[in-house]
Amino acid sequence: xxxxxxxxxxxxxxxxxxATLKCYPIPRHDTVYWYQQxxxxxxxxxxSFYEKMQxxxxxxxxxxxxxxxxxxxxxxxxxxxxLGDSALYFCASTPPAFPGELFFGEGSRLTVL
Amino acid sequence: xxxxxxxxxxxSVQEGRISILxxxxxxxxxDYFLWYKKYPAEGPTFLISISSIKDKNExxxxxxxxxxxxxxxxxxxxxxxxxxxxxxxxxxSARRETSGxxxxxxxGTQLTVNP
Numbered sequence: 159x160x161x162x163x164x165x166x167x168x169x170x171x172x173x174x175x176x177a178t179l180k181c182y183p184i185p186r187h188d189t190v191y192w193y194q195q196x197x198x199x200x201x202x203x204x205x206s207f208y209e210k211m212q213x214x215x216x217x218x219x220x221x222x223x224x225x226x227x228x229x230x231x232x233x234x235x236x237x238x239x240x241l242g243d244s245a246l247y248f249c250a251s252t253p254p255a256f257p258g259e260l261f262f263g264e265g266s267r268l269t270v271l
Numbered sequence: 272x273x274x275x276x277x278x279x280x281x282x283s284v285q286e287g288r289i290s291i292l293x294x295x296x297x298x299x300x301x302d303y304f305l306w307y308k309k310y311p312a313e314g315p316t317f318l319i320s321i322s323s324i325k326d327k328n329e330x331x332x333x334x335x336x337x338x339x340x341x342x343x344x345x346x347x348x349x350x351x352x353x354x355x356x357x358x359x360x361x362x363x364s365a366r367r368e369t370s371g372x373x374x375x376x377x378x379g380t381q382l383t384v385n386p
Contacts, residue, residue, distance in 0.1 A: 199378070214373050248315070
């Protein structure tokens with residue numbers, strides 16, 4: 159069965175550079191969530207989208223932005239990268255009208271040098 | 272402010288025995304609870320969930336218990352197998368009528384099942 163696809167799987171950037179992560183939800187899933195997991199930490203909710211509109215916002219820095227496109231894929235844009243942005247970024251999706259269980263992708267590991 | 276807490280960072284059990292992972296929460300608006308399992312270099316995988324209208328949910332070797340008055344839930348794995356060795360995350364949400372309910376995660380418990 160198709161799962162949540164994230165790209166790239168690994169990304170290395172320098173401080174103050176920008177990065178873009180992509181997420182392709184499971185087909186027919188309309189809600190996408192972004193989480194950030196630092197080393198040894200629990201996943202922290204960043205932002206979510208439902209039907210291409212932002213539905214919830216968590217601890218996402220102002221330097222980050224995200225959107226969901228008409229094909230339901232989502233992109234997380236990170237600018238002015240800092241060392242502390244180094245983390246695993248997970249995307250998850252849920253099917254229509256089913257808040258609860260999230261299906262996670264394998265994550266994108268961002269390393270900021 | 273950690274709304275979902277897993278106080279044991281690690282747990283080690285013998286194969287065939289019971290593994291009990293615990294989780295406490297503080298937000299009384301949470302009404303849906305989930306357990307996720309995570310292997311290194313992979314995303315969290317859904318394991319089992321429970322709604323606040325229930326106090327127990329069972330799926331094969333996995334059972335989740337919910338004690339709402341104590342704001343406590345636990346995951347029981349019986350019998351434990353070496354392949355169960357992973358990090359287990361407790362998560363909670365306050366479900367709404369519309370989509371977009373975030374999950375709040377605990378810090379995770381590393382379970383090691385020894386052969």
